[in-house]
Amino acid sequence: MSSLAAVTASNLRKDVRLEWRSKDAVNAMLFFALLVVVIFSFAFDPTAEESRQIVGGLVWVAFLFAAIVALNQAWMRELRNQVLDACRVSPAPANALFLGKALGNFLFISVVEALLVPLFVVFYNLRSVGPAWQLVPVFLLGTWALVVVGTFFAAMSLRTRSREVMLPLILFPISIPALLGMVEATTMVLTGTEMPRFWITLLVVYDVVFTTVCLLLFETVLHAE
Amino acid sequence: MKFKIFAVITFLLLSYALYQGMWAAPREQTMGEIQRIFYYHVPSAWTSFLCFLANFIASVVYLARRNLKADAFAVSTAEVGVVFCTVVLVTGPLWARPVWGIWWTWDARLTTTLVLWLIYVSYLILRRYSTGQATPTLAAALAIFGFLDVPIVHMSIRWWRTQHPQPVIAGGQGSGLDPHMWTAVLWNWVAFMAFAALLIWVRYRLEIVRQQLDEAHALKAVGQAEGSFTR
Numbered sequence: 001m002s003s004l005a006a007v008t009a010s011n012l013r014k015d016v017r018l019e020w021r022s023k024d025a026v027n028a029m030l031f032f033a034l035l036v037v038v039i040f041s042f043a044f045d046p047t048a049e050e051s052r053q054i055v056g057g058l059v060w061v062a063f064l065f066a067a068i069v070a071l072n073q074a075w076m077r078e079l080r081n082q083v084l085d086a087c088r089v090s091p092a093p094a095n096a097l098f099l100g101k102a103l104g105n106f107l108f109i110s111v112v113e114a115l116l117v118p119l120f121v122v123f124y125n126l127r128s129v130g131p132a133w134q135l136v137p138v139f140l141l142g143t144w145a146l147v148v149v150g151t152f153f154a155a156m157s158l159r160t161r162s163r164e165v166m167l168p169l170i171l172f173p174i175s176i177p178a179l180l181g182m183v184e185a186t187t188m189v190l191t192g193t194e195m196p197r198f199w200i201t202l203l204v205v206y207d208v209v210f211t212t213v214c215l216l217l218f219e220t221v222l223h224a225e
Numbered sequence: 226m227k228f229k230i231f232a233v234i235t236f237l238l239l240s241y242a243l244y245q246g247m248w249a250a251p252r253e254q255t256m257g258e259i260q261r262i263f264y265y266h267v268p269s270a271w272t273s274f275l276c277f278l279a280n281f282i283a284s285v286v287y288l289a290r291r292n293l294k295a296d297a298f299a300v301s302t303a304e305v306g307v308v309f310c311t312v313v314l315v316t317g318p319l320w321a322r323p324v325w326g327i328w329w330t331w332d333a334r335l336t337t338t339l340v341l342w343l344i345y346v347s348y349l350i351l352r353r354y355s356t357g358q359a360t361p362t363l364a365a366a367l368a369i370f371g372f373l374d375v376p377i378v379h380m381s382i383r384w385w386r387t388q389h390p391q392p393v394i395a396g397g398q399g400s401g402l403d404p405h406m407w408t409a410v411l412w413n414w415v416a417f418m419a420f421a422a423l424l425i426w427v428r429y430r431l432e433i434v435r436q437q438l439d440e441a442h443a444l445k446a447v448g449q450a451e452g453s454f455t456r
Contacts, residue, residue, distance in 0.1 A: 149370070156363050160354040169350050170367060173343040174374050177381040184385060202381055209373060217366045220288060224362035 004099075007092045011100025018077065019108060025073055029066040029112045034119065036062040041123050051124035056186035059120055060179060064146060067109050068171070071150040072157075072164050074105055079158070087222075094219035102151040102214075109143055129192030138189070138196065141203035142182035148207065149174055152214045156221055178206045228426065235419040242409075242416035250409035262320045263406075268414035269312040270338070272421045276306030277345060277372065284368035287361055296361035297432035299368060301425045303348055309421060310342045333383045340378045344371040 019025055040058045044050075078084040087097050120126060128135075150171050157166035181203045185196035246264035253260035283299035286292065317335065318328040329335065348371055352364050 153367075156351075156366065159356070159359045159363055160351065161356055162354060166351065166354055170347045173340065173347045174370050176340050176343070177374065177377045180381050180385060198384055202377070202384070206377055209377065210370070213370060213373060217288075217369065220362060221366050224359035225357075 004093050004096050007096035008099045008103070011097055012103050015100060015104035016107065019104070025070040025108050026112060028069050028073070029109065030115060032069050033062045033066040033112060033116050036065060037116070037119055037123055046124065048125040048127070051126060052129065052190045053187065055120060055124050055126060056183045056190060058124075059117075059186060060142070060182045062116070063109065063113060063143070064172075064175070064179065066112060067105075067146050067150060068168050070105060070108055071147075071154045071171075072167055074101055074151060075154050075158050084158075094222045095215050097222070098151065098155070098214065098218040101155075102148050105151055106144055106147045109147060110140075113139060113143065126190070128190050130189040130195075132189065134189045134196065135186060137200055138182060138185040138203070141200065141207055142178065142185075145178035145182070145203055145206050145210070146175060148211050148214055149178075152218060152221070155218070159224065178203060181206065231419075231426070232423060235416070235423045238412075238416040238419050242413040245409040245412040250406050251403055253406075256324055259320060259323050262316050264409050264413045266313060266316040266320065267410055268417040269309045269316070271414055272417045273306045273309035273313060275418070276302045276309065276421060276425075277341070277375075280306060280345075280368055281372040284365035284372075287365045288369075293361065293436055294433070296365070297429050297436065298425075299361075299365065300352060300432055301428035303345055303368070304428055305421050305424045307342065307345050307349060308424070309417070310338065310345065313338055314342060331386065333379070333386045336382045336386070337375075337379045340382070341375060344374060347371075 037058070040062070044054060044058075046054060075084070078087065087094075150167070153171045153174075154167055157163045157170065160166045181199040185199035185203070188194060188196040188199070242264075246261055250261070250264065252258065279302040280299050283295045283302060287295040287299060317338075321330070322328050348364060348367050351367055352360060355363055
């Protein structure tokens with residue numbers, strides 16, 4: 001267990017250091033999500049009241065698309081110089097590789113979200129009616145839901161033709177309940193109708209179930225030949 | 226020979242079920258003849274759900290035993306399941322338009338079935354795009370994700386839609402069903418299950434042949450490579 005934690009930590013450190021030096025994923029995601037924000041505001045042109053109703057959906061669609069950009073790049077780095085093959089033959093636990101990658105992606109996407117939320121507030125004249133702190137668990141759980149399955153599927157789509165196309169095609173259908181949970185919970189908080197207790201429970205269930213499945217199956221997928 | 230006998234039995238079952246659904250079952254009072262689509266809609270739904278269940282079991286067996294026959298069974302059941310699920314999604318709106326007055330509504334059952342269809346279509350797309358020996362493993366992993374997702378999807382969409390008024394389903398369901406209608410539903414279900422089994426059988430044999438062909442090609446390539454070395 002300690003070796004799992006240690007290898008996970010060193011994988012995470014490596015990913016964070018690479019990202020810190022290149023800022024490839026974060027920059028691409030930021031600009032992409034910014035474009036989505038601008039284009040949506042042209043497409044819908046909402047008033048402050050309307051935007052409270054629709055922004056839950058817009059925010060998560062923007063982050064979902066942005067996350068695809070980062071997730072597609074996440075494993076590509078490991079293909080250069082056969083790093084992934086080296087990981088395959090190394091005695092380090094496969095799950096450490098997966099967890100390091102997933103935590104790294106979670107960190108990058110969370111940074112992008114933190115930077116973009118103020119932009120949504122400005123562009124859509126948002127003022128939350130409900131208590132805004134409730135959005136914090138929703139965002140953390142929702143981002144993990146996207147990232148954990150996304151990182152796993154990105155590793156799977158490495159083995160397919162036209163991998164960039166493959167990832168959204170397999171990720172979106174599975175993510176539908178999580179996406180529904182994030183959007184509904186965000187809208188509930190913004191419009192202040194009620195406490196999104198059910199949706200947070202749903203996100204917790206989704207996260208627990210799929211994190212477990214990812215950890216159980218990752219080694220199999222990594223070694224699939 | 227066994228296959229031919231089974232095909233004949235399936236044909237007879239389908240004919241009898243057609244008679245049951247179209248003539249023997251009584252005419253529904255409020256909806257009229259359009260209600261008869263029910264005898265195709267509901268048995269198709271049950272059949273496709275069973276196909277997806279079989280796909281899940283076959284995928285788990287493949288991951289546990291690495292048996293290529295299980296993989297062939299998984300792909301056959303997924304394809305046939307998607308076909309029957311498509312039938313459900315097409316016959317539903319055909320019925321809903323005259324009865325509800327709308328083609329589609331984001332009601333819990335409709336939406337869950339649509340998401341189910343999306344998940345298994347993505348499974349088939351993954352199989353199509355994936356190359357080489359890894360395909361069965363990747364597909365089996367996705368099948369497990371997809372199957373575990375179904376209850377979560379159902380729960381989420383039920384919650385999402387129970388807060389909204391639902392269209393009134395006029396009769397035809399549950400305890401209100403006339404015994405003759407039940408007979409027609411069950412006969413159609415048996416017939417559709419037989420038909421699905423027949424299709425899975427054909428597809429399974431095709432997949433086994435494809436696997437053998439792949440293997441033969443691989444062996445031949447290895448043989449040629451060895452031959453070029455010795456020369």
